[in-house]
Amino acid sequence: MASSGNSGGLMSSAGLVRYFDSEDRNAIRIDPKTVMAFCVLFGVFVQVLTLTVA
Amino acid sequence: MGWKEAAEPVLTRMPTVARPEGHVPFKRKLLWTASVLMVYFFLTNIQLFGLGGQGSDIFGQFRSIIAGGQGSVLQVGIGPIVTASIVLQLLGGANLLGLDTENDPRDQILYQGLQKFLVVVMTALTAAPMVFSGGFLPANQALGQSLGVGTFGVQLIIFAQVFVGGILILFLDEIVSKWGVGSGVGLFIIAGVSQQLIGGILSWQGLGTTTGILASWYGILFGDLSLGPTFTGQWFQSILFDPGSILALFTTLLIFVIVVYAESVRVEIPLSHTRVRGARGRFPVKLIYASVLPMILVRALQANIQFVGQILYSQLGNGLPAILGQYSDGQPIGGLFYYLAPIQSRQDWMWFLGLTPGGIDPWQIGIRVGIDLIFMIVGGAIFAIFWVETTGMGPEATAEQIQDSGMQIPGFRRNPQVVEKVMERYIPQVTVIGGALVGLLAVMANMLGTIGNVSGTGLLLTVSITYKLYEEIAEEQLMEMHPMMRQMFGNE
Numbered sequence: 001m002a003s004s005g006n007s008g009g010l011m012s013s014a015g016l017v018r019y020f021d022s023e024d025r026n027a028i029r030i031d032p033k034t035v036m037a038f039c040v041l042f043g044v045f046v047q048v049l050t051l052t053v054a
Numbered sequence: 055m056g057w058k059e060a061a062e063p064v065l066t067r068m069p070t071v072a073r074p075e076g077h078v079p080f081k082r083k084l085l086w087t088a089s090v091l092m093v094y095f096f097l098t099n100i101q102l103f104g105l106g107g108q109g110s111d112i113f114g115q116f117r118s119i120i121a122g123g124q125g126s127v128l129q130v131g132i133g134p135i136v137t138a139s140i141v142l143q144l145l146g147g148a149n150l151l152g153l154d155t156e157n158d159p160r161d162q163i164l165y166q167g168l169q170k171f172l173v174v175v176m177t178a179l180t181a182a183p184m185v186f187s188g189g190f191l192p193a194n195q196a197l198g199q200s201l202g203v204g205t206f207g208v209q210l211i212i213f214a215q216v217f218v219g220g221i222l223i224l225f226l227d228e229i230v231s232k233w234g235v236g237s238g239v240g241l242f243i244i245a246g247v248s249q250q251l252i253g254g255i256l257s258w259q260g261l262g263t264t265t266g267i268l269a270s271w272y273g274i275l276f277g278d279l280s281l282g283p284t285f286t287g288q289w290f291q292s293i294l295f296d297p298g299s300i301l302a303l304f305t306t307l308l309i310f311v312i313v314v315y316a317e318s319v320r321v322e323i324p325l326s327h328t329r330v331r332g333a334r335g336r337f338p339v340k341l342i343y344a345s346v347l348p349m350i351l352v353r354a355l356q357a358n359i360q361f362v363g364q365i366l367y368s369q370l371g372n373g374l375p376a377i378l379g380q381y382s383d384g385q386p387i388g389g390l391f392y393y394l395a396p397i398q399s400r401q402d403w404m405w406f407l408g409l410t411p412g413g414i415d416p417w418q419i420g421i422r423v424g425i426d427l428i429f430m431i432v433g434g435a436i437f438a439i440f441w442v443e444t445t446g447m448g449p450e451a452t453a454e455q456i457q458d459s460g461m462q463i464p465g466f467r468r469n470p471q472v473v474e475k476v477m478e479r480y481i482p483q484v485t486v487i488g489g490a491l492v493g494l495l496a497v498m499a500n501m502l503g504t505i506g507n508v509s510g511t512g513l514l515l516t517v518s519i520t521y522k523l524y525e526e527i528a529e530e531q532l533m534e535m536h537p538m539m540r541q542m543f544g545n546e
Contacts, residue, residue: 016139016237016347019166019232020162022162027066027068027069029071032071032086038222039097042097046103050101053103
């Protein structure tokens with residue numbers, strides 16, 4: 001088997017969005033836990049809003 | 055080099071999910087994937103705040119591949135990601151971007167940024183007509199009055215939620231890609247389709263949804279459901295279609311078998327190591343080389359055409375010229391949008407059983423089936439070629455990979471150009487045949503129907519993504535057990 005030594009060359013299944021190893025130093029980095037926490041809080045917030053206001 | 059410099063300050067600063075430092079243990083990867091899946095299901099169950107009714111699903115039958123949920127925070131699903139990907143594929147496939155994503159790290163960063171930027175734009179473009187055109191996500195007028203912001207204010211609030219939901223899907227996908235197994239997009243598709251599939255097998259009437267095939271057959275065997283007089287036309291019809299669903303069961307199994315079989319059909323190009331004599335290898339060019347992923351792009355193109363039709367109809371009503379589209383119950387029954395709508399189920403074409411809506415002639419159905427077939431087969435082939443080119447699976451890229459790994463094709467000179475020539479004999483042909491085949495299969499599955507009414511494309515995607523996922527997990531486990539393999543696969 002030929003292994004791909006290329007960075008980001010290994011395609012994952014159904015990766016419509018491609019991510020490479022190289023990243024800019026200026027880019028804003030977000031911790032994945034922050035994203036998860038935001039998702040849960042956002043969901044809870046919308047639900048609470050629906051229950052209290054409407 | 056105009057646009058690159060101009061866009062660089064924006065594109066390089068797009069927020070990204072941090073990469074893991076070093077190796078992520080396999081168990082941790084599974085944990086991340088499972089948590090993302092749970093958060094995804096949680097969000098699809100959160101209804102949008104400010105809705106004044108259910109509204110009709112603008113994606114209709116396309117919902118199974120778009121993922122997300124009608125009326126939920128994840129209303130747009132992976133739609134914007136797919137649409138952005140189409141744009142990038144077309145631009146990249148035609149080499150209009152001028153980005154060298156294979157070798158130049160700077161261009162890779164720009165490509166990533168552009169991708170993310172396009173998804174954000176597409177999320178806004180998809181969400182806006184859904185919210186502001188009225189019928190799809192109706193705003194609660196009473197709420198607008200009590201809050202003093204009016205209907206438009208409520209619409210803005212709904213838009214903001216749908217937009218945030220769309221962006222969250224993008225970040226969830228990124229988490230899975232970087233920290234988990236497979237990709238988020240694939241995960242969300244299999245989650246939705248599997249849910250429908252399991253429902254189609256196990257669900258019973260008490261759940262308030264459609265009856266699954268097991269419950270139907272229980273009813274048939276114990277006399278609760280009647281098939282009609284034995285061996286008459288009606289009997290065969292009930293066995294084949296509802297409630298027997300034998301045809302759907304057959305199609306579903308057939309798709310499973312064909313996809314798993316086709317995954318193993320390949321042309322193998324022999325390789326030998328340049329320095330280590332006797333070390334041999336093979337480079338497989340798979341029949342479904344470009345996988346079935348490009349199919350989602352073709353379907354999404356069709357979905358977007360129907361999306362435009364729905365928006366036009368909701369705005370113009372019956373003022374829409376008949377040549378463009380005539381609608382009844384939100385479904386096109388004539389005009390251009392009717393012919394461009396893909397066949398989604400038996401109800402769309404089995405006129406001889408009286409399943410199609412009245413007033414549609416067999417020749418009209420014939421044209422529609424023909425257009426759908428051409429769209430999927432030709433579109434499948436074209437997008438497969440673009441896909442291979444833009445994801446670095448083309449002749450040139452693979453030749454370089456083989457060269458870099460120190461392998462060569464025995465009997466040929468050790469030179470990337472020579473390897474590329476050999477690759478060019480196989481990859482384009484296999485790609486076109488594979489793409490067209492998958493297109494044909496998707497249309498066929500839709501025409502015959504599947505269990506749980508998951509669309510043919512949805513089923514194809516699910517089976518092949520699951521298969522890929524399985525391969526990836528196997529590879530991960532191999533690397534867990536033999537840390538040396540990590541270096542070989544270049545993951546460290």
